[in-house]
Structures are given as C-alpha cells and as structure tokens.
Amino acid sequence: MFQFSDRMNGLSANAIREIFKYLSDPEMISFAGGMPNRDALPAEILNELSERLFRDKKIYSVLQYGATEGYLPLRESGIEFVKRVGIQGIGLDNTLVITGGQQGIDLTCKIFLNKGDCVLVEDPTYVAVLHILKTYEAKAYGVKSDADGINTDDLEEKIKRYHPKFIYLVPTFGNPTGKTYPLEKRKKILSLAERYDVVILEDDPYSHLRFGGEPVPSIKSLDTTGRVIYNTSFSKIISPGIRCGLAVADPEIISKLVLCKQATDVHTSALSAALADGFLRGGYLDPQLKKILPIYLEKKTLMREAIKKYMPKDFECTDPNGGLFIFGEFKSGKCADDYFKTALENKVAYVKGVDFYAAGDVHNSLRLNFSNSTNAQIDTGMKILGKIFG
C-alpha cells in the first residue's frame, strides 16, 4: 500500500537481530548474539555512579538538551581512554560521542556515500555493516582474508578495481572471526590507503577484551594523514543497553559527522554518556577487565574443547586471544546453512557464516559466541550441534 523508498527494496532484518526473537525462549542456548556475560555488566558500579550524578547538581545538565558533539566530560575522558590503543595527541575536536559503535558506521556512510558508491570489507565481516550499506544503496565488496586478517594483495587489487570511498575493518578480534591483524599488516593497509587516497573506518569494540597475546596498536594510532576514522564502543566493556560509544577522527570529518548526527538523534543520551564517563574516570575499567577476562578465556577454551569433542573432524575454528567469537568452517565445504533451522528447533542458536560475506556466497561456516552462555550451556549446546552436524 505504501510507496517506500528504493533503499527498502529487498532490505530484510539483519540475521542477528532476527535471531533475537528466538532468544526470549529461556531454554534456548544462544551462541548467536555478541552479548556480554551477565556477570560482566557492572550493575553495582553503575548504580553508584548514577546515585552520585543525582546527588550532585550534575544531573541537571545531563537531563537537559546538550551539544551534538556529546557530553563534554566523556569527550575529555575519551581522549585518555583511546591512549590505551595508542592514539595520542588528539583534542576535543577529534571526538564525537555516538549512540553505540553502530551509529559511527551509519554516520560514516552518511557523510561519504552516494548511491552506487563502493566500500571494501574483509570477507567475512560484521553483518550489520552490510545491512547499513544497503540503506545507502552502496555496494560492499569482500576482500580475501588470511589467518592473520585481510589479504593486502587482494585489498590493493580491489582498491584499484572498485575505487572504494572507504575500507571498513575490525582489525582487533574481528567480528566474526576473532582475528587480529599484526602491526606490519596494519602499516601496509595504511600505506595502501594513503597511496590510493582512501579513507579507513577502523571499528574497534573488542580490543580491550584481550585475554591472551600482546596488544597491537590501533591503525588510527599510526595515521598521520587523518584518513582513519576510529570507532570505539562501551557496549562490550560497560553495557550495550545504554548505547554509547566514541568516534575519533580528523576535525573536518568530525564536523561532518556532527552535521548528520544533528539530523538523526540530536545527541546521544547524556545519562548514558555520564555513566560511561564516570566509569572511565572512576578507574573501574581495569578491575572490571581483570574480573571478566579470565571468565571469557575460560569460556573460549571450553568452547574450543567442546568443538573438538563433538563437532565433525573437518570443522576447523579460529582460536582468538580476545573478543567474543569463534568462527568455524567445514573444510569439506559442507553447507552449514541448512542446519540452522534444525539447530533452533533443538534450542541452540548461532549465526550462519554466510550472513557475514559481502556477496553471501560462502556457505560452509558458522559464528559461535562464547561470552553469553554458562559453561554447562557451552558443553550442552556444542554437543547438540555436534549431533546435528555429525
């Protein structure tokens, strides 16, 4: 009946959000979403921070309209926060508070993309970016992935072929694979971006969730030409429900992002921003990470053991040093998609690997989240999947 815009043609719910509907079933074991563990949600700390906001007079500026750039104290503490990934020498005009990392992707698309423009992504990549690109009628092209991340030869070839407006990367504990690009690869990517004058969107919600290996500096920390937009998110380290993140970029880019953010949600909830700011300033992050990272390491290890125990021999999976996901592929080429419905009927949810591929043309994989299940559920769930796939 209604005449919707062209961008709505063929736009369907993204795979993960669709699976959400099933997750209300309390019997469902979910390896689907990227949800933090319930024990990793710092409810008591946030309660204290919230009480303090209300006790102080600060609450009035939080409850009132604020600047589109975001709650000023969080922009300040955000400058300190991103030093953890090596980003130095930035000022307030390099920062923008965003309504979750997702909004950083959406606004980047808005300021750069015309209908028909191209974006390069690692294949497989974060499913939501493919969904967002459709809402801009833009084209996503997948770049091959090696064991240590995006293949730079293929990247160069595809930059030359497609002239992308930007390259979207999750270089640390990538979604869905959990891969982390080594420093040399990061430098190579940056030099390609400089040579061919391309912007990079570095999406980094996971780097603080490192439970093994050595930290690698962000691509943004190596950027001397202002072409890297860095998105971080407080969803995985504080709370996803409060929808708060931070974009760091060249002031010219920030000013354009601000213009578009004005036209979408005016500004991010100042209450959310004030809680994130209190968390960072209060020194709660390190104790929080110290508490949750051993739990996540244990869960990842358990899941890998269960995979070895229950899944067919040709199912090979990644072994990340952080993040929330394991990605597995049937080396025999077995199509994993057909089993999805059976798995849901047997009360186990995961995400089909195919949904993470730009062209939707690779069918032998699945993404498994280990953070949001109990240890017992990990074993039971993998046992069920093992039977289904066996």
Place this chain on the structure above:
Amino acid sequence: MFQFSDRMNGLSANAIREIFKYLSDPEMISFAGGMPNRDALPAEILNELSERLFRDKKIYSVLQYGATEGYLPLRESGIEFVKRVGIQGIGLDNTLVITGGQQGIDLTCKIFLNKGDCVLVEDPTYVAVLHILKTYEAKAYGVKSDADGINTDDLEEKIKRYHPKFIYLVPTFGNPTGKTYPLEKRKKILSLAERYDVVILEDDPYSHLRFGGEPVPSIKSLDTTGRVIYNTSFSKIISPGIRCGLAVADPEIISKLVLCKQATDVHTSALSAALADGFLRGGYLDPQLKKILPIYLEKKTLMREAIKKYMPKDFECTDPNGGLFIFGEFKSGKCADDYFKTALENKVAYVKGVDFYAAGDVHNSLRLNFSNSTNAQIDTGMKILGKIFG
C-alpha cells in the same frame, strides 16, 4: 581533502544547534532553544526510578542488548500514554521506541524518500525537519499558514503540484508558531491525504504542555487508513537529555522503521526507556504537568506583556495555549535577520524566523522561547530586544 557525499553539499549546522555554542555564556539570556525549564526536569523522581531499577533485578535486562523495537514495558505503557491524545485500539506492533522525536522524523524520511522526492511542510515549520530533508537530498515545499494552522486550500494545490511522499505537521502548539489546528482542519487534512494517497507525519512533542483552551484529538486518532505516523517525545515532559520518544504507526510502516533503526543505533538506550516507562507507570506525569504548566503559562503571559511594553508597535505575536514558543512578525515587513548578531552581542539569543521557512524567503520574524528563562530574564531580555528593534 575528503570526498564527501553529495548530501553534504551546502549542509550547514541547523540554526538552533549553532546558537547552542553561545548558550554556554552564563550571562546570555536565551529565548533560542526549546529547552524545558530546569524546574521542570523531574530529577528526584528519576533518581528514585533509577534506584528502583538497580534495586530490582530489572537492571540486567536494561543494561544488556535489547530488541530494536524497544524496551517492551515502554511500548506497553506507551499504548496507554497515547490514549491521552485519543489514539485507541493499537497494539505492540504499532509502536517503536525512538531516540527522541527527531529520530522519528529521520527514520520516516529514510523509509519513504528517494533523492529528489518532495515533502510538504507548514510555512514556517520545525527547523530541524528542513535540515533532515537535506540529508536525504529531498525537497521541502512550504504551505501557507493561517491563524489556526496550515491553509488547506494551499495544501491541496501543493499536493496536486508536487506529489509529496508525506506531509510533515506539528498540529498542536506547532513549532515555531505555537498554533493549534482545530478539529475541522485536522479532518480536512486527513481527507485530503486520503483522496491523494499521501502519508502524514504528525509530530507531537508539545500537546501535553497545554495551559489553556480545550484539548483537540490528534490527527492519528482520526486515521482509519493507517497513513498517519504519530511521533511523540518524552523530551518536553520528562527530559530531553535521555533522548527517548515513541513512534505510533501502521505495523507495515513500523516494520520498515525497525529495519532502518537496526542500521543506525540498534535500539534506543534501554535505561532511558526504562526511566520513561517508570515515569508513565508511576503516575508521575499528571502531578508533573500540574506543577510546570502554571509556570509556563506565567512565563508566556510575562513575555507577551514584555513584548507589548518594549517591542515596536508593528511587532505582532502569537498567543499559544501551550507549548514553548511565541512567534512574532514585524507587520511592516522589517527584516529581523540583521538584528540577530547585535542581539547576541547584547547577550540575548533568539532564533531568526527565516530559518523555519522552507524556502528561507521570509525575513520579518523571530521565534521566542519562554520556558527556559527566569521571569526577570524575560523582562530584561525583551527590554534589550525592544531597544535593538526599536
């Protein structure tokens, strides 16, 4: 240096957000923004509601990822809430929690507008909608306004001429004029929309701020064909800083809005939504309105008196029964734009009327907000403006 998208060409900060920068000056008297009075921000109630959330186990579902449709309890209490404007017989699938009323406008544009599409607005209209339309490379055409709102003859003529995708209206205490359309006009608008098969976006952040006259049912409450999208906001009655509102529409439209919302901020802050829900369910709204409406009436009355006392004789202004704004015009046709800088230098801010006109071609007016100043500031500020314009 960067190759931005076409939509960024000529996109500049919207007038009100730009003025925000000056408002940090504590000496500035601001008649500019649409900010609630500080005394109207229910900090103590929200503190109690927040404590309760944390005390209950409810906080864990608030801090975790949620459904894009929004925090379920607020969608439920929202159904009750919109009965206040006569909207009956709707279900959950008619509702979507939004990140402020502004996001409702943005998402409506996203689902309906292709580049070059037309939207009709009342002239003058809410400045942000003109800004949002630019980000979709859509065209806004202004429809003449009478003393009681949009002129329906001109509306019909422009529907026939421009074939708009939708008509954007603030029919109750409209921004910027404060006008409220009578019931007969609402019925006429709806019948035109039906005859010419056009969608209506009814933006209603102000109707609960009525301090005089009789309530008029919303256009949505009269809609039997599902073509009215109704946006409400908790910004003016609870807090703008938490960025929370509700869209009510036909389920088919809601499902499209959800697809686009997934691709922008995943969902609205569940903390903000839970506070708004607690406020509605706790029965706090009526006492809150009883407290603030007499204050707003007093301020509007004082501002009109000060206008009469200080402003030139040819300055005629609206006398709204609610909302936050008075709109004034120099009947002599005097250009008000040139005085704006002088006013800022003299520490009084307002918004130039020209910014609210679709074509930016009417220069003899200004919008004055009365809610966010002290009574003394209203007198002092108008006295200063009187001298400047005198």
